[in-house]
Amino acid sequence: MNMIALQRHPIPYRTAFFARLLGILFLSFLAAPLTAQTKVSAFAQAVAEAAARDTEIAEFYRENGYQPIWTGSLSQTASRRTALLKALTAAGDHGLPAYDTAVLKTRLSGVQSMRDLGRAEVELSKLFLSYAQGVNSGVLTPSKVDSGIVREVPRKNGADLLAEFVRSDPAGYLKALPPKSPEYARLMKAKLGLDQQLANGGWGAPVAASALKPGQSGEAVIALRNRLIRMGYLSRSASQSYDVTIQKAVLQFQQDHGLTADGVAGPSTIDEINVDPEKRQASILVAMERERWTNFERGKRHVWVNLADFSTQIVDGGRVTFTTRSVIGKNQSDRRSPEFSDVMKFMVINPTWNVPRSIATKEYLPMLKRNPNAVSHLKLIDSRGRVVNRSSVNFNAYSARSFPFAIKQPPSNDNALGLVKFMFPNKYNIYLHDTPAKSLFGREVRDFSHGCIRLSEPFDFAYALLARQTSDPEGTFHKILNTGRETRVNLEEPVPVHLVYRTAVAPAKGRMNYRRDVYERDTKIWAALQNAGVALGAVDG
Known part of the structure; x- marks a missing residue:
């Protein structure tokens, strides 16, 4: 059957045809007048050469002794070919790149030697890995797209994927690769x-x-x-x-x-x-890619912060049990809230605000140079932890680099962090907290912070977290709050926190939800x- 005639047939027929074709080619080459050892050697050498630039594929074939997993004559290799070509044909349903299977099929139909067959073997493995890793953990590397997406994506090793696939039912394995989340x-x-x-x-x-x-x-x-x-x-x-x-x-x-x-x-x-x-539609495809980036166990109980929605939720067993409005980092290069996951381990009631050095030097030092008594609610602290008398300091003598003091705001109702903060220690110095600026929660677009997440209902959020470790979460919280002293309260069950950014969300009931980018x-x-x-x-x- 020629290629033009073949195109008239439906895709499943064409897929099966090429799956059979490779098996026939493999058998015909084995029947050619060369020693079996020479044939195997030529095939193995071709596989090794074709895989040389891909360390993961090369590792797999070294481990399996350069045995074919796609181009053999066994029914098992035929079922792998059929399953892969079927998956590639439906890749667009997942919002993945289109795989040009027609080019691959043309190349396969032109195989004329064991070396050609070895190269085709590796080409199929590359296609498999491109699809498998793409549909499982995403097409893109997040941090290469935007420096604020610092999420670590658990990408599976290619050699491991190939080994798992060989041990599994082909169609079942490919079907199980996409995220299993209802979203x-x-x-x-x-x-x-x-x-x-x-x-x-x-x-x-x-x-x-x-x-x-x-x-x-x-x-x-x-x-x-x-x-x-x-x-x-x-x-x-x-x-x-x-x-x-x-x-x-x-x-x-x-x-x-x-x-x-x-x-x-x-x-x-x-x-x-x-x-x-x-x-x-583009927002949906981006959301699917983002869902692949978070294709891991999120925790039976976890905190879900959707930056694009300006909201924070507690999710228990897949069900949202608490929601509050949030304020996120201002849309400026040095203030945007990053995207990552970590684990909340404790809260601090009546927190001290340790002013980040970037804020101290970029915002407060210029003010202090103009007026040493500016921002009088803040304290200057020297390297030995002592409060410094401002009248003894010549602020004009310091630059942003040489400024030797820390700046702190003691616990109070006016503290920039409000009366409670929730800590999931991370290198980005991001956390969730209360705020005295309550009016901002009434805005439609709520990007005003320096990067941390402000909560509209921080006390209720605290009660929900403490309910797992005390019979009276509200009473426990306020007993500590009323002391006015900074107090750390550990969570007996640490809670995963996920800072995400979803402009398209598909709720279990109702229509698609969209948010501005x-x-x-x-x-x-x-x-x-x-x-x-x-x-x-x-x-x-």
């Missing part, structure tokens, strides 16, 4: 649904208005109505005015997009309603995914 499955479902919607024309014309409110009518209201219908927020309607049904739909849309939920389509709401479905990190990730070969994939209607 990943929901994101994939949303991705496939939006693929279909894009193929059917998307969400229609954008709304040509800066703002709309209940009681209005006209073309812009009709466009708003139609777009809400296509997005699934409104049943079919012939209404030409901004009535109660449209108001309710707008209210639900606002809740799903982190907007002030008032049912009025103000400028920020109109902006979000007019976002193209292609951009939303406040740090523009997802914009960078999407660009990197596109460079890696990921594309928006509308299905044929």
Whole structure:
């Protein structure tokens, strides 16, 4: 059968055909008039040469004695080939780069020697690892995309992946590689649904208005109505005015997009309603990649801080048991909150604020040079831990580099950390804490801190954590608080903390939730995914 004729057949048939082809080729080469040892030697040498630049693949083949796992004549190798080609064909469903299996198939059909076969063997292993590592732990290296994504991704060793695959049922092993989290499955479902919607024309014309409110009518209201219908927020309607049904739909849309939920389509709401479905699809694909980066055990109980949502949650057994609004690092190069995971080990009630040196020298030293009595609520501490009398210091004699003092703020209601902080010691000096600046939690966009995470309801957060180790968490907390003394309280059960950034979230119930890309990190990730070969994939209607 020639290649043109083969293309007329469905993908499963073509996949099976090439799987059989390799087995036939292998048998035909063994039947050629050379000694078996010469044939094996030529194959092994070709494998060794082709794998030389990939240490993990080279390690695997050295360990298995250069035996074929793809190109042999056994039914087991045929099933591996079939399973891999099937997985590669469906890679787009996971938002992975498109694998050009047609080129591989053409190359395989041109195999004419044991050396060609050895090179094909390694090529299949490379394809397998590219897919397996991509679908399991991500296509990209986070820190190479944005320096604020300092997350360590548990990427599996290639030699180990190949060895596990050889010992397993091929189709079952490949099926088990993607993240098993319910969120990943929901994101994939949303991705496939939006693929279909894009193929059917998307969400229609954008709304040509800066703002709309209940009681209005006209073309812009009709466009708003139609777009809400296509997005699934409104049943079919012939209404030409901004009535109660449209108001309710707008209210639900606002809740799903982190907007002030008032049912009025103000400028920020109109902006979000007019976002193209292609951009939303890109957010879903980025969220799937991010989910692969966190494809590890997160802890039966853990703290989940979604920076893009300005929220902090406690999750118990997969169920959210506590949620509070948060303030995150300001969108400036030296203040953005990083993304990483660590373990919360204790809280400090009535904390002292040890001012970070960067803040002390960049913000407070210039103020002290102008006025030695500035920021009088802060104390200067020398290298021996003694409080320094400001009147004896010539602040103008110091630069940011030579400034010899530490700056601290004692415990108080006005302390920058509020009355409690929650510690998961890390090299980034990031933690969760209270704040006296309560008004900021009423803002829609809440990036105001120097990088740490401020909590709207820190006391309730503390009660939830202490409930695991005392029958009276509230009483225990306030007894210590009322002393006014700085006190460390260890958590008997340390809690994993995950600082993440998700602009697309697929809840168990309801529609997709989207958030603005406040740090523009997802914009960078999407660009990197596109460079890696990921594309928006509308299905044929």
